[in-house]
Amino acid sequence: MTTRILCVGDLHLGKRPGRSPAGIDPAELGPAAAWKRCVEIALAQKVDAVLMAGDVVERIEDRFAAFESLRAGVQRLTEAGIRVLGVTGNHDVEALPRLAQLLPDYGLLGRGGLWEEVSLGTADPVSVVGWSFPARHHSDSPLADLPPRTGRGLRLGLLHCDVDQPHSAYAPVTSAELASADADAWLLGHIHTPGALDERTPRGYLGSVVGLDPTETGRHGPWMISVERGALQFEHLPLAPLRWERVVVDVEGGDLLGALDRAASQVERMLAKEGANPLAVGVRVVVGGSPADPDEFERDLRRLREEPFERNGDGFVVFVDKVIDATQPELDVLNRSRRGDHPGLVAKRLVALEEGGDEARDVLRTARKAIGDDIARLAQRLGRENLGIDDETLTRALERAGVEVMAKLVSQVDERPKGAGATATVEATAAEGDDR
Ligand SMILES: [Mn+2]
Known part of the structure; x- marks a missing residue:
């Protein structure tokens, strides 16, 4: 049986599309609508877990707007037996832990900048190791303290970070560090341009789920990971409503x-x-x-x-x-x-x-x-x-x-x-x- 995992990049709930055509409610095109599409595909494809790579919420003030769409989605997924796991990014360092407090089924990983690993309990054993921003800025590489793996099976890394920007205040890591870090794939948040994740290079930015301004062109949406007999496959789904x-x-x-x-x-x-x-x-x-x-x-x-x-x-x-x-x-x-x-x-x-x-x-x-x-x-x-x-x-x-x-x-x-x-x-x- 194939294990399926839906990976959701920068969602930025609360942000509105700058422009929209006449006759379409902008709310139908933004992050909340994109999240709804993610939930629907996760249910339709009977995935085992949904992973979120941080910056789920745009700003602390947006947690009111974000709350209901996140709550509704998490509830539908949980009722279908689908795990929801996520880390915080720099944008939602305050908002996400507070929302997670109200939504006990939202599995926030790596609170306070401490790596945390959970097993998904799937037939093909898969674990997810994640790290959350402890503060809005973080100038060191979180990978320096990544604990070695203990379990068997595949290990997926979930991280919000800035790749190859050594002076970044947003958890700078190098691509060499990522390549040699102890995980079989790295699902990254922060940069909104999606990377080219595949079997050969199973690491990169998931990208924004929906382009948040006219410069975020091309395909945007979540990524579907399939695991079969220990082998990973990646598919970038063009689900963005806008x-x-x-x-x-x-x-x-x-x-x-x-x-x-x-x-x-x-x-x-x-x-x-x-x-x-x-x-x-x-x-x-x-x-x-x-x-x-x-x-x-x-x-x-x-x-x-x-x-x-x-x-x-x-x-x-x-x-x-x-x-x-x-x-x-x-x-x-x-x-x-x-x-x-x-x-x-x-x-x-x-x-x-x-x-x-x-x-x-x-x-x-x-x-x-x-x-x-x-x-x-x-x-x-x-x-x-x-x-x-x-x-x-x-x-x-x-x-x-x-x-x-x-x-x-x-x-x-x-x-x-x-x-x-x-x-x-x-x-x-x-x-x-x-x-x-
Ligand atoms: Mn970010």
Whole structure:
């Protein structure tokens, strides 16, 4: 008989999706809905245990919202004879122990930063060893005190930690430590991008169960572990009720609506192939190339802010979260941004600024540092404490400057005689969705 264990990564109950399509209650798309799907698959597949790798709850204040969904899930699982075991992460270091106190069937492992091991009592013997954050920050590797195994059978490690970030305040461990630690698999929480756990490398991040913001793209959901005659198998289930994708399309001399429609089709084809069944898919669309009518394209981009683009797919809604305008007909920012030459590096930052993620924040931070003294002087001359330049204003200024710099660099690159000139030739339709 196969032993099945459902492994749940960062859930962050209490956090709400930033954006959702019209007609769908955001509560249907967030962590609580994702947890419900986990419980249902655990019951349907008659798993032996559900393991949770920490950060079940977003913040201490969210334990009220988290309580009922956790309680209901744990009760249904327990009634079906399914064990629920978990460790705390840095986010729920206070909330989870308090919830566990109210939910005696929630098996909190490794309280106070002391490793704890329990046997699942399955036909194929499996034990789970876990460690919980004793405080919000922990700068040492918990693996240093991992006790050696005592029982027979497989040993699964459950840990919330920061891999290969030596200066991290969130339980730093190295991948070498994990590889040599005394366990047959490591199921990790903390980083929301899922790892690539498999038979050969049975250790890594489970990832967030549902993408918590538009940058958490791709497949998200719990992992199903099967144990048969001492051998482990991993399957990442695409159960997230809300999915995020980033798609690159070329406007192909047409209009914005056509480009978005093609982006939606691309997403639908991909999800069908994967067998994912989200309720909604939020897409960031990077549009490159040259539109038929650039003025109309501009107007359409503005209109999109009031009239969002949505399209019904097979059981789910595709909605455009954001369009990243990489159409600079003369400069071809999008294609350039894929290259390592000087205009390419500027183009890359321009695309990042449009997108507004971590990279954009880096660019803004660098810019503020670079102009900080000048601004302070100017403010002083005007007799003001500061000039209150917000991110939006700075972004627009950087974009204008970036386009100008790029135009200059492009003219230099393109004017260079032969050889070098070849790098400036652009493959017109290289854009179709392969930029990851
Ligand atoms: Mn965490």
